[in-house]
Amino acid sequence: MEDIDxxxxxxxxxxxxxxxxxxxxxxxxxxxxxxxxxRRLQKRGVIKxxxxxxxxxxxxxxxxxxxxxxPIDPAAPDDAxxxxxxxxxIEACHSVAGExxxxxxxxxxxxxxxxxxxxxxRAAANVSTRTTVVLSTPYEGRPPxx
Amino acid sequence: MEDIDxxxxxxxxxxxxxxxxxxxxxxxxxxxxxxxxxRRLQKRGVIKxxxxxxxxxxxxxxxxxxxxxxPIDPAAPDDAxxxxxxxxxIEACHSVAGExxxxxxxxxxxxxxxxxxxxxxRAAANVSTRTTVVLSTPYEGRPPxx
DNA sequence: ATCTGCCGGTCGATGTCCTCCACGCCTAGA
DNA sequence: TCTAGGCGTGGAGGACATCGACCGGCAGAT
Numbered sequence: 001m002e003d004i005d006x007x008x009x010x011x012x013x014x015x016x017x018x019x020x021x022x023x024x025x026x027x028x029x030x031x032x033x034x035x036x037x038x039r040r041l042q043k044r045g046v047i048k049x050x051x052x053x054x055x056x057x058x059x060x061x062x063x064x065x066x067x068x069x070x071p072i073d074p075a076a077p078d079d080a081x082x083x084x085x086x087x088x089x090i091e092a093c094h095s096v097a098g099e100x101x102x103x104x105x106x107x108x109x110x111x112x113x114x115x116x117x118x119x120x121x122r123a124a125a126n127v128s129t130r131t132t133v134v135l136s137t138p139y140e141g142r143p144p145x146x
Numbered sequence: 147m148e149d150i151d152x153x154x155x156x157x158x159x160x161x162x163x164x165x166x167x168x169x170x171x172x173x174x175x176x177x178x179x180x181x182x183x184x185r186r187l188q189k190r191g192v193i194k195x196x197x198x199x200x201x202x203x204x205x206x207x208x209x210x211x212x213x214x215x216x217p218i219d220p221a222a223p224d225d226a227x228x229x230x231x232x233x234x235x236i237e238a239c240h241s242v243a244g245e246x247x248x249x250x251x252x253x254x255x256x257x258x259x260x261x262x263x264x265x266x267x268r269a270a271a272n273v274s275t276r277t278t279v280v281l282s283t284p285y286e287g288r289p290p291x292x
Numbered sequence: 293a294t295c296t297g298c299c300g301g302t303c304g305a306t307g308t309c310c311t312c313c314a315c316g317c318c319t320a321g322a
Numbered sequence: 323t324c325t326a327g328g329c330g331t332g333g334a335g336g337a338c339a340t341c342g343a344c345c346g347g348c349a350g351a352t
Binding site for chain 1: 155158159161163190191194197200202204212234235238239240241244278279280281282283289292
């Protein structure tokens with residue numbers, strides 16, 4: 001990937017609604033050239049999409065936690081991600097190396113909702129859970145350097 | 147916050163570049179009404195910004211890890227987030243309850259780069275680290291339910 | 293009951309931006 | 323030298339964002 005593509009990617013990672021006109025000005029290219037590069041980046045999957053970044057407190061999900069899960073029966077087939085996908089409170093699911101097999105990032109409205117969610121997770125995927133609640137997040141979703 | 151604002155928020159969380167025309171069609175409002183609601187959501191900070199979601203492999207950062215940090219001197223002032231902010235490989239920093247004090251999400255190019263980053267983290271914040279490398283991420287950054 | 297603000301909506305006009313197409317410039321290979 | 327392909331520019335059209343003017347309903351005060 002070329003240097004100018006990297007530049008476009010970091011610009012769009014920083015401001016996903018930046019106009020093609022502005023992108024062109026920043027990169028020194030014409031609008032059309034930028035446009036076709038962005039389309040190519042999307043087609044190649046480098047840019048997977050665009051998203052609004054929310055204030056989770058303002059949106060009514062003030063409690064964030066990381067939930068590490070470990071299968072109760074280690075011999076059972078490991079399809080926890082699919083079994084948990086229907087739980088909208090789960091924002092992300094990472095398969096990890098180490099003691100536990102997955103780390104889930106969850107957002108809920110209250111401690112009570114967290115308790116209920118943990119029960120659902122254990123029941124749906126037949127796992128034990130270890131949860132770490134986040135107290136505050138100084139920063140999150142920062143754009144990469146490249 | 148009203149129902150229609152929630153709807154706008156989830157639509158924009160799912161597609162951050164959706165046009166106001168499409169938003170208006172989805173919500174049943176006029177373009178102007180949607181426009182003014184979105185501006186209000188931004189002014190109130192409910193929508194903090196927009197971002198392109200990237201394929202981190204394609205962008206040259208194929209290795210993701212969670213780094214839990216714990217101060218070596220518990221009596222020292224706790225300003226780890228500021229001391230670590232200059233490290234661009236750190237995508238997120240959460241203050242957490244539990245054994246460790248922060249969880250960092252980091253993205254690097256290689257295991258070697260991870261090793262180097264860990265040294266920088268330890269040196270910059272005077273902490274010990276415990277890192278969990280992610281093997282794959284089935285999903286990430288899903289829009290909330292509300 | 294009427295008046296008065298205000299919030300939130302529609303409508304319409306204007307300027308900007310997106311999007312596509314035709315063309316030109318390099319470079320590589322036969 | 324010819325040719326093909328990748329990548330850029332420029333322009334034209336239509337779609338879109340943005341703003342102002344106007345309108346209707348609701349609440350509180352007179």
